[in-house]
Amino acid sequence: MRILVTGAAGFIGSHLVDRLLSDGHDVIAVDNLASGRRDNLGGRVELHDLDIADPALTALATARSPEVVCHLAAQVSVRRSVSDPLLDARTNVMGTINVLEAARAAGARKTVFTSSCAVYGVPDSLPVGADAELRPKSPYAASKTTGEIYLRAYRELHGLDYTTLALANVYGPRQTPEGEAGVISIFTAALLEGRPTIVYGDGGNTRDYVYVADVVDAYARALETGSGERFNIGTGVQTTDRRLHALVAAAAGAPDEPGTAPFRLGDLPAMALDPAPALDGLGWKPRTSLEEGLAATVAWARGR
Ligand SMILES: NC(=O)c1ccc[n+]([C@@H]2O[C@H](COP(=O)([O-])OP(=O)(O)OC[C@H]3O[C@@H](n4cnc5c(N)ncnc54)[C@H](O)[C@@H]3O)[C@@H](O)[C@H]2O)c1
Structure with a gap:
């Protein structure tokens, strides 16, 4: 399968690229190296040094026609989102919309979106179930929540399928x-x-704390399953x-x-995030x- 990965030179993204390549997929790697490192990819795949908010992303996607887009690129710092919420929104909201536009224009089947446990704020009970209320308490959590909502809208409007993975603390x-x-x-x-x-x-x-190899296993499973659903990826x-x-x-x-x-x-x-629904929906569990x-x-x- 041909898969476009945004944030491919980052911590989780580069492990995902490794996993997808070893599963025999064809990977299109996109990252503007804002916090990622070219070394993380070690030359295993060509890196497209591109901002996800750049309209050139659509040209790249339409030229290469990925079947699935795994969207991990983000402004990742909660503290930075507080000091510069516009910068955060430029990447995490406008950038995400641009990724969805590129996926749609390229005729992709699905987007796998990266959300965060931060969207739950201070939850009523732990571990958090997948249907818990989203209560963002930072601009970062608000921008991730907004991304989740856009995914739902694009599925309704354009039939672009999605799975959202809300990640616990990955290490x-x-x-x-x-x-x-x-x-x-x-x-x-x-x-x-x-x-x-x-x-x-x-x-x-x-x-x-959930280990990165387990996290990328959830993405690998979401390529084919979890249509129109969101899952918590944590250990509980x-x-x-x-x-x-x-x-x-x-x-x-x-x-x-x-x-x-x-x-x-x-x-x-x-x-703590309850992994039980991900076992039912994706066959995933932390190992x-x-x-x-x-x-x-x-x-x-x-x-x-
Ligand atoms: N690490 C965690 O514990 C954790 C928890 C929950 C969610 N997440 C999410 O997982 C994803 C990956 O995070 P990570 O921990 O690997 O961090 P990371 O900083 O290593 O990865 C993010 C990548 O996105 C790239 N990027 C940032 N802005 C970009 C832009 N405008 N255009 C193109 N690329 C851009 C960065 O260069 C970097 O390579 C993010 O969406 C993050 O919000 C991470």
Whole structure:
């Protein structure tokens, strides 16, 4: 199958490209290298250095006729979305509309869209079910929510099918500190280099950490299944910041002695996504334990 991947040079996007190539697909890789790195693709595929908001995307898509568009390119920083909401919306809203226009013009069958657990804000109960109310609390969460709504509209209006994957905190090799699960790469780099680390508040905030190889497996499944649906891609397990620090320290062979600082304004207290509907709808479930995933992540960081 021919598949156009946006955000292909990013952390998750480059793992997706690897997975799609190893499954025998023909990949068209698009990224403007805003936060991605050409090295992540290692020459395995030609990179089209293009902004997703650029009308040239439609020319590329119509020339190559992808059957599916996997849309991962985004402004990924919640903090940046607060300081510059227009920049965030330019990529995450206008860029997403341009991706949908390109997919439609190229006669693509489907878009697989990347949303985030951030769209749930502070949920009523955990783990969050797929039908939980969307309560964006940042411009980033608002722009991801908007993307989800546009996908539904394009399916109604143009018959362009979609699957939305709302990702928990993804971690693994090639991750940079800026993204949503950046804490793992921050702890890993600091602990390997013997620099101090900080845990905020009482260390009791929780997140749901899902390994990148498991995440790209959900995209591979969504190429053919999950028509017109949205799924949470997480483990359902909450890990506190303090426990995460202990696990990364153990994987890095470093002392588990973080410093502390007050909670930061806007930090959400707890998150976990229920993976059960994704098992029903996509046949997907997380397979990598946090210990296994952290061992692989630390090994990669050591080798850099
Ligand atoms: N990492 C996580 O924990 C997490 C959680 C939830 C959702 N997501 C989503 O997953 C997707 C991938 O994120 P990631 O963690 O791999 O981050 P990333 O920064 O590594 O990847 C994003 C990629 O998009 C590219 N990009 C940004 N703006 C662009 C533009 N205007 N045109 C073309 N390319 C552009 C960047 O260069 C980068 O390669 C994003 O949509 C992000 O919002 C990530």
